[in-house]
Amino acid sequence: MTTFNDFGLHADINRALAAKDYTVPTPIQVQAIPPLMKGRDLCGIAQTGTGKTAGFALPSIHHLLTYPHRATPRGCRMLVLAPTRELAAQIAQSCRDYGRFTKLSVSTVFGGVPINKQIRELSQGVDILVATPGRLLDLIDQRALRLDDVEIFVLDEADQMMDMGFIHSLRRVAKLLPSRRQNLFFSATMPKEIAGLADQFLNDPVTVSVAPQATTAEKVRQQVTFVEQKEKQALLHHVLKGEEIDRALIFTRTKHGADRVVRHLAGAGIQAFAIHGNKSQAQRTTALQAFRSGQVRLLVATDIAARGIDVSGVSHVINFEIPNVPEQYVHRIGRTARAGAEGIAISFVAPDEKTYLRDIERVTRTKAEPVKLPDDFNEMVRSLPKPVQAPRNTGGKGRDPQRQREDAQRRKGENPNRGPRREAPAGDGAQPQSKRRFRPRRSGVGAHKGAVTRVG
Structure with a gap:
């Protein structure tokens, strides 16, 4: 049996691994770590939850410790690109854990939060930088970051990057990287478009695969119930009351749908948080921390969370709406049955x-167990509690206090004469701030000297 001690990793890394017991x-770590320690490029096909973060982080940290030198100002030695804020934060924390007994610096940059603090952190240079593409390019455009000294480049969840429209950003990043570097490319699926993207980054790579493409997580019991769309909320209340749920992720296809589910649950006295691209970063972090700590056992999410949440003890995944992309179903139910545990995936x-269900069955080569509606389901639908009222957006009155404070802070930083501009708090795919233009407001109510109007 292979152990971590067999890889010949740096002593400080082995010490950190021992501290985490x-x-x-895992299989992907066994396949990936040896060639990466030899400096080879790697193309990894692996589902989320297989341990691939340690698979690339451990040999990379070993390299940084074996060839020690300070990062150049506004530069980084290792760059990891991730599609979502949650996944970027998760990878960065793993790197900190594995390098806890070293002096390596780790920084995370993503949108939705003020950019000035990130600029200050990068000014002296960092060893490991984990970023989402939008904020990365914004920092580059503001000359707060340079990529010409990157020794190791990691592209994680490449297929989700493509789904989120990051292809042009990735091509631009590729042109900014030095020609001599080690490249690590990970994707849960490998269609032709992803393979073509891999060819742009990789040089004679080693290919490792720990599961057939588009396979569902092992030990996940899959169930399906056919129900009218307008009756799904009543079915959800029935499932939540009938199942022994430790933690459950409830997936919707839209942001407004996620909020609507939470309001309906609140009307029935069931606490749940929503996490999606319209939430501020503080709200997303609060929701994820509450879910991870067990303070709340239900998290309603769009697919932004399908690969960005690494929480142990998720006993159930509930597809309130099934995805129209079969591979996304695999990523969703992969949130349960992690690390050898068992889980249940329920689809409405x-x-x-x-x-969509037929497409999922064809791609995954599995068929979910059908579950009938309860006998008294019509009565459940009729007696469904009313949802709580959505907060009105009336200039701040009645809105979430935390969101009001964040909006006030952003307004204070909008004056372009006060230093670097901040990125708009949009989704992870926001365009870099430099793409926006400003022009003086020449007339109209409230016009004054120095006033600006945001265009674009």
Whole structure:
């Protein structure tokens, strides 16, 4: 049996692994770590939850410790690109854990938070930088970051990057990287478009795969119930009352749908948080921390969370709406049955979603166990509690206090004469701030000297 001690990792890394009680590597770690320690490029096909973060972080940290030197100002030695803020924060924390007994610096940059603090952190240079593409390019455009000294480049969840429209950003990043570097490319699926993207980054790579493409997580019991769309909320209340749930992730296809589910649950006295791209970073962090700590056992999410949440003890994944991309179903249910545990995936399928279900069954080569509606379901629908009222957006009155404070802070930083501009708190795919233009407001109510109007 292979152990971490067999890899010849730096002593400080082995010490950190021992502190976390990690002794036996996962299959992808067994396949990936040896060639990466030899400096080879790598293309990894692996589902989320297989341990691939340690698979690339451990040999990379070993390299940084074996060839020690300070990062150049506004530069980084290792760059990791991730599609979502949650995944970027998760990777950065793992790097900090594995390098806890070293002096390596780790920074995370993503949108939705003020950029000035990130600029200050990068000014002296960092060893490991984990970033989302939008904020990374914004920092580059403001000359707060340079990539010409990157020794190791990691592209994680490449297929989700493509789904989120980051292809042009990735191509631009590729042009800014030095020609001599080690490249690590990870994706849960490998269609032709992803393979073409890999060819742009990799040089004679080693390919490792720990599961067939688009396979569902092992030990996940899959169930499906056919129900009308307007009756799904009543079915959700029935499932939540009938199942022994430790923690459950509830997936919707839209942001407004996630908020609507939370309001309905609140009307029934069931606490849940929502996490999606319209939430501020503080709200997303608060929701994830509450879910991780067990303060709240239900988290309603869009697919932004399908690969960015690494929480142990998720007993159930509930597809309130099934995805229209089969691979996304694999990523969703991969949030449960992690690290050898068992889990349950329950899907609510409306008549117009049956085509999506057939696509999922064809790609995954599995068929979920059908579960009938309860006998008294019509009465459940009639007695469904009303949802709580959504907060009105009336200039701040009645809005979430935390969001009001964040908005006030952003308004204070909008004057372009006060130093570097901040990135708009949009989703992870926000365009770099430099793409926006400013022009003087020449007339109209409230016009004054120096006033500006945001365009674009």
